[in-house]
Amino acid sequence: MSSIQIIGLGGIPEVSQGSDLAEIIVEASKKNGVRLQNGDVVVITQKIVSKAEGRLVDISSIEPSPFAHRVSKFLQKDPKVVEVILSETERVVKMVRGLIISQTKHGLVCANAGVDHSNVPRNLLCLLPVSPDRSAKKLRSQIMKLTGVKISVVITDTFGRPWREGQTGVAIGLSGLRPLDDYKGKKDDFGNDLKVTVIAIADEIASAADLVMGKTDRTPVAIVRGYPVEGDGTAKALTRKPLRDIFR
Numbered sequence: 001m002s003s004i005q006i007i008g009l010g011g012i013p014e015v016s017q018g019s020d021l022a023e024i025i026v027e028a029s030k031k032n033g034v035r036l037q038n039g040d041v042v043v044i045t046q047k048i049v050s051k052a053e054g055r056l057v058d059i060s061s062i063e064p065s066p067f068a069h070r071v072s073k074f075l076q077k078d079p080k081v082v083e084v085i086l087s088e089t090e091r092v093v094k095m096v097r098g099l100i101i102s103q104t105k106h107g108l109v110c111a112n113a114g115v116d117h118s119n120v121p122r123n124l125l126c127l128l129p130v131s132p133d134r135s136a137k138k139l140r141s142q143i144m145k146l147t148g149v150k151i152s153v154v155i156t157d158t159f160g161r162p163w164r165e166g167q168t169g170v171a172i173g174l175s176g177l178r179p180l181d182d183y184k185g186k187k188d189d190f191g192n193d194l195k196v197t198v199i200a201i202a203d204e205i206a207s208a209a210d211l212v213m214g215k216t217d218r219t220p221v222a223i224v225r226g227y228p229v230e231g232d233g234t235a236k237a238l239t240r241k242p243l244r245d246i247f248r
Contacts, residue, residue, distance in 0.1 A: 004226040007034050008212035008219040015220075017054035022142030025221055034223060038150045041224040042143060043209035046157040046172060047119055047126060048220045049135050055127040056120060057084055071095065081115070084125050088113035104128060107239040108172060110159050128157070132173025133234040140175040152176030152229050156206040162247075169210035171202035171235045178231030179238050200238060 009028045015021065025044070029036055036042070050056070064072070064079035068086060072079035075098050082100070086092075091103040102113040106128065114128040129135045132155045140153040155173035160166075171179065183197040209222040242248055 002226075004208075004224065006208055006212050007032070007223045007225065008214075009034065009221040009223065010219050012048070012218065012220055015048040015051040017052065017056070019052045020142075021048065021052045022139055022146055025139075026143060026146045028221065029223070036143070036147050036149050036151055036223070037225065039225070039227075039229060040149070041152045041154060041177065041205055041227060041229060042139075043154045043156055043206060043213070043222045043224060044139065045213060045220040046114075046128060046132070046155055047116070049129050049132070049139075049155055049173075050126050051120075053129055053135065055129060057125045057127060059084075059123055059125060071100070075100070081117075081125065084127070085112045085115045088115055088127055106132065106172070107236065108159075110157070114157060129155070129173065133175065133236060134173075136173040136175040136235075150176075154202055154205055154209070155235075156209065158210070169203075169206040169208075169213075171200075171206040171238065174202050174233070174235045176232055177202065177205075177229040179233045179235060202235060202238060 009032050011031055012024060012028050025042060059080050062080040062083050064083040068083040069079045072082045075095060077098055085100050085102065088104055089102040090105045093101040093103060093109060099111050101109065101111060103109050104113045108114065116126045120126050136153040136155050140151065143151055153175050154171045156169045157172045158167045159170045161168065179202040181199040181201050183194045183199065186194050188194060205224050205227065209224055212222050213219045
Protein backbone atom coordinates (compact mmCIF):
# COMPACT_ATOMS: atom_id res chain seq x y z
CA MET A 1 0.00 0.00 0.00
CA SER A 2 1.59 3.27 -1.11
CA SER A 3 -1.13 5.86 -0.51
CA ILE A 4 -4.70 6.43 0.60
CA GLN A 5 -7.12 9.05 -0.68
CA ILE A 6 -9.83 10.59 1.49
CA ILE A 7 -12.43 12.37 -0.61
CA GLY A 8 -15.27 14.42 0.86
CA LEU A 9 -18.56 14.46 -1.04
CA GLY A 10 -20.03 17.96 -0.93
CA GLY A 11 -23.40 19.16 -2.20
CA ILE A 12 -25.49 16.57 -0.38
CA PRO A 13 -29.00 17.99 0.18
CA GLU A 14 -30.79 18.14 3.52
CA VAL A 15 -31.87 14.64 4.51
CA SER A 16 -35.28 13.91 6.01
CA GLN A 17 -37.19 10.84 7.10
CA GLY A 18 -37.60 8.46 4.18
CA SER A 19 -34.78 9.95 2.10
CA ASP A 20 -33.05 7.40 -0.14
CA LEU A 21 -29.52 7.77 1.24
CA ALA A 22 -27.98 5.28 -1.17
CA GLU A 23 -29.35 7.19 -4.18
CA ILE A 24 -28.27 10.53 -2.66
CA ILE A 25 -24.71 9.27 -2.08
CA VAL A 26 -24.36 7.78 -5.56
CA GLU A 27 -25.64 10.98 -7.18
CA ALA A 28 -23.32 13.10 -5.02
CA SER A 29 -20.33 11.00 -6.06
CA LYS A 30 -21.18 11.61 -9.73
CA LYS A 31 -21.66 15.36 -9.21
CA ASN A 32 -18.29 15.53 -7.43
CA GLY A 33 -16.64 13.67 -10.30
CA VAL A 34 -15.74 10.79 -8.01
CA ARG A 35 -17.44 7.64 -9.25
CA LEU A 36 -17.30 4.79 -6.76
CA GLN A 37 -14.73 2.06 -7.38
CA ASN A 38 -14.26 -1.48 -6.15
CA GLY A 39 -12.62 -1.42 -2.72
CA ASP A 40 -13.85 2.07 -1.74
CA VAL A 41 -15.00 2.60 1.84
CA VAL A 42 -18.02 4.91 2.00
CA VAL A 43 -17.96 6.72 5.34
CA ILE A 44 -21.26 8.26 6.44
CA THR A 45 -22.04 10.40 9.48
CA GLN A 46 -24.58 9.03 11.91
CA LYS A 47 -26.58 12.25 11.68
CA ILE A 48 -27.86 11.76 8.14
CA VAL A 49 -28.54 8.07 8.76
CA SER A 50 -30.61 8.98 11.82
CA LYS A 51 -32.47 11.68 9.90
CA ALA A 52 -33.31 9.29 7.06
CA GLU A 53 -34.54 6.71 9.57
CA GLY A 54 -36.70 9.22 11.43
CA ARG A 55 -34.68 9.16 14.64
CA LEU A 56 -35.67 12.71 15.62
CA VAL A 57 -37.65 13.63 18.71
CA ASP A 58 -39.70 16.79 19.23
CA ILE A 59 -38.71 18.08 22.67
CA SER A 60 -42.15 19.63 23.23
CA SER A 61 -43.74 16.16 23.14
CA ILE A 62 -41.64 14.82 26.04
CA GLU A 63 -43.04 14.41 29.55
CA PRO A 64 -40.12 14.16 32.00
CA SER A 65 -40.24 11.58 34.78
CA PRO A 66 -39.69 12.55 38.45
CA PHE A 67 -36.19 11.06 38.18
CA ALA A 68 -35.42 13.16 35.09
CA HIS A 69 -36.49 16.25 37.03
CA ARG A 70 -34.12 15.37 39.89
CA VAL A 71 -31.24 14.74 37.51
CA SER A 72 -31.96 17.97 35.63
CA LYS A 73 -31.61 19.99 38.83
CA PHE A 74 -28.30 18.32 39.62
CA LEU A 75 -26.93 18.85 36.10
CA GLN A 76 -28.72 22.15 35.40
CA LYS A 77 -30.05 20.60 32.21
CA ASP A 78 -33.47 20.70 30.55
CA PRO A 79 -35.52 17.86 32.15
CA LYS A 80 -37.05 16.99 28.77
CA VAL A 81 -33.59 16.52 27.28
CA VAL A 82 -32.58 14.45 30.30
CA GLU A 83 -35.63 12.23 29.81
CA VAL A 84 -34.69 11.54 26.20
CA ILE A 85 -31.09 10.76 27.17
CA LEU A 86 -32.23 8.36 29.89
CA SER A 87 -34.60 6.63 27.48
CA GLU A 88 -31.59 5.82 25.26
CA THR A 89 -29.40 4.73 28.18
CA GLU A 90 -28.73 1.16 29.27
CA ARG A 91 -26.37 2.13 32.09
CA VAL A 92 -25.36 5.47 33.57
CA VAL A 93 -21.58 5.57 33.92
CA LYS A 94 -21.27 9.05 35.45
CA MET A 95 -23.17 12.31 35.76
CA VAL A 96 -21.01 15.43 35.91
CA ARG A 97 -20.73 19.00 34.56
CA GLY A 98 -23.95 18.94 32.60
CA LEU A 99 -23.16 15.56 31.02
CA ILE A 100 -24.54 12.07 31.43
CA ILE A 101 -21.88 9.59 30.40
CA SER A 102 -23.98 6.64 29.29
CA GLN A 103 -23.71 3.16 27.97
CA THR A 104 -26.28 3.06 25.20
CA LYS A 105 -28.48 0.13 24.28
CA HIS A 106 -25.95 -0.55 21.49
CA GLY A 107 -23.17 -0.98 24.09
CA LEU A 108 -21.48 2.32 23.21
CA VAL A 109 -20.15 4.49 26.04
CA CYS A 110 -20.49 8.17 25.17
CA ALA A 111 -21.80 11.54 26.31
CA ASN A 112 -25.57 11.85 26.63
CA ALA A 113 -26.22 8.44 25.03
CA GLY A 114 -25.42 9.97 21.66
CA VAL A 115 -28.43 12.30 21.86
CA ASP A 116 -27.54 15.46 19.97
CA HIS A 117 -29.15 18.75 18.92
CA SER A 118 -26.59 19.95 16.37
CA ASN A 119 -27.54 20.28 12.69
CA VAL A 120 -31.25 19.80 13.43
CA PRO A 121 -34.03 22.35 14.07
CA ARG A 122 -33.91 23.85 17.57
CA ASN A 123 -37.00 21.95 18.81
CA LEU A 124 -35.63 18.54 17.83
CA LEU A 125 -33.14 16.07 19.23
CA CYS A 126 -31.34 13.49 17.12
CA LEU A 127 -30.93 9.92 18.41
CA LEU A 128 -28.52 7.25 17.23
CA PRO A 129 -29.85 4.72 14.70
CA VAL A 130 -31.60 1.77 16.32
CA SER A 131 -29.06 -0.63 14.79
CA PRO A 132 -26.10 1.10 13.10
CA ASP A 133 -24.67 -2.21 11.86
CA ARG A 134 -27.98 -3.10 10.22
CA SER A 135 -28.17 0.38 8.70
CA ALA A 136 -24.64 0.00 7.28
CA LYS A 137 -25.43 -3.42 5.83
CA LYS A 138 -28.58 -2.11 4.14
CA LEU A 139 -26.83 0.96 2.69
CA ARG A 140 -23.95 -1.15 1.40
CA SER A 141 -26.34 -3.50 -0.37
CA GLN A 142 -28.27 -0.62 -1.93
CA ILE A 143 -25.16 1.27 -3.08
CA MET A 144 -23.66 -1.86 -4.64
CA LYS A 145 -26.94 -2.57 -6.43
CA LEU A 146 -27.00 0.97 -7.85
CA THR A 147 -23.35 1.04 -8.93
CA GLY A 148 -22.33 -2.55 -9.57
CA VAL A 149 -19.12 -2.04 -7.58
CA LYS A 150 -18.05 -3.72 -4.36
CA ILE A 151 -17.72 -1.20 -1.53
CA SER A 152 -17.70 -1.14 2.26
CA VAL A 153 -19.67 1.17 4.53
CA VAL A 154 -18.73 2.75 7.85
CA ILE A 155 -21.21 4.84 9.87
CA THR A 156 -19.46 7.27 12.21
CA ASP A 157 -20.12 9.44 15.21
CA THR A 158 -17.87 11.79 17.17
CA PHE A 159 -16.86 10.73 20.68
CA GLY A 160 -14.69 12.18 23.39
CA ARG A 161 -12.02 9.97 24.98
CA PRO A 162 -11.01 9.40 28.60
CA TRP A 163 -7.79 11.19 29.54
CA ARG A 164 -7.54 12.88 26.13
CA GLU A 165 -8.71 16.33 25.06
CA GLY A 166 -10.79 16.74 21.93
CA GLN A 167 -13.10 14.45 20.04
CA THR A 168 -12.55 12.04 17.19
CA GLY A 169 -14.60 9.99 14.76
CA VAL A 170 -15.41 6.39 15.67
CA ALA A 171 -17.20 3.62 13.80
CA ILE A 172 -20.61 2.84 15.30
CA GLY A 173 -21.82 0.74 12.36
CA LEU A 174 -20.10 -1.03 9.48
CA SER A 175 -20.43 -3.60 6.75
CA GLY A 176 -17.99 -5.14 4.30
CA LEU A 177 -14.75 -4.87 6.24
CA ARG A 178 -13.01 -6.40 9.22
CA PRO A 179 -13.24 -3.94 12.16
CA LEU A 180 -10.07 -5.15 13.91
CA ASP A 181 -6.66 -6.29 12.71
CA ASP A 182 -5.10 -8.70 15.18
CA TYR A 183 -1.29 -8.76 15.16
CA LYS A 184 -1.00 -11.21 18.05
CA GLY A 185 1.34 -14.07 17.18
CA LYS A 186 3.22 -12.06 14.55
CA LYS A 187 6.75 -10.74 14.97
CA ASP A 188 7.98 -7.15 14.90
CA ASP A 189 11.07 -5.97 12.97
CA PHE A 190 13.34 -7.21 15.78
CA GLY A 191 11.83 -10.69 15.97
CA ASN A 192 9.81 -10.02 19.13
CA ASP A 193 6.45 -11.78 19.43
CA LEU A 194 3.49 -9.38 19.38
CA LYS A 195 1.13 -10.37 22.20
CA VAL A 196 -1.48 -7.63 22.61
CA THR A 197 -1.49 -5.49 19.45
CA VAL A 198 -4.97 -5.25 17.91
CA ILE A 199 -5.58 -2.30 15.57
CA ALA A 200 -9.07 -0.78 15.41
CA ILE A 201 -9.12 -0.40 11.62
CA ALA A 202 -12.73 0.78 11.42
CA ASP A 203 -12.16 3.53 14.01
CA GLU A 204 -9.01 4.68 12.21
CA ILE A 205 -10.94 4.91 8.93
CA ALA A 206 -13.71 6.85 10.68
CA SER A 207 -11.24 9.26 12.25
CA ALA A 208 -9.35 9.80 8.99
CA ALA A 209 -12.58 10.54 7.10
CA ASP A 210 -13.56 13.06 9.78
CA LEU A 211 -10.70 15.28 8.58
CA VAL A 212 -12.53 16.06 5.34
CA MET A 213 -16.11 15.86 6.58
CA GLY A 214 -16.07 18.64 9.16
CA LYS A 215 -19.00 19.64 11.37
CA THR A 216 -20.24 22.74 9.56
CA ASP A 217 -19.22 22.08 5.96
CA ARG A 218 -22.25 20.02 4.87
CA THR A 219 -19.99 17.15 3.88
CA PRO A 220 -21.55 14.18 5.72
CA VAL A 221 -20.07 11.54 3.41
CA ALA A 222 -16.50 10.70 2.45
CA ILE A 223 -14.80 8.03 0.39
CA VAL A 224 -11.65 6.35 1.68
CA ARG A 225 -9.85 4.92 -1.34
CA GLY A 226 -6.73 2.77 -1.52
CA TYR A 227 -6.94 1.00 1.84
CA PRO A 228 -6.75 -2.80 1.40
CA VAL A 229 -10.09 -3.71 2.96
CA GLU A 230 -10.46 -7.35 3.95
CA GLY A 231 -13.07 -9.58 5.53
CA ASP A 232 -16.37 -8.54 7.06
CA GLY A 233 -17.75 -7.89 10.51
CA THR A 234 -19.73 -5.48 12.65
CA ALA A 235 -18.97 -2.45 14.78
CA LYS A 236 -20.30 -4.39 17.76
CA ALA A 237 -16.97 -6.25 17.77
CA LEU A 238 -15.29 -2.95 18.75
CA THR A 239 -17.20 -2.81 22.05
CA ARG A 240 -15.10 -4.25 24.88
CA LYS A 241 -16.84 -7.01 26.78
CA PRO A 242 -17.46 -6.35 30.52
CA LEU A 243 -15.03 -9.07 31.63
CA ARG A 244 -12.23 -7.31 29.70
CA ASP A 245 -13.15 -3.82 30.92
CA ILE A 246 -10.76 -3.08 33.79
CA PHE A 247 -12.46 0.27 34.51
CA ARG A 248 -15.98 -1.07 34.97
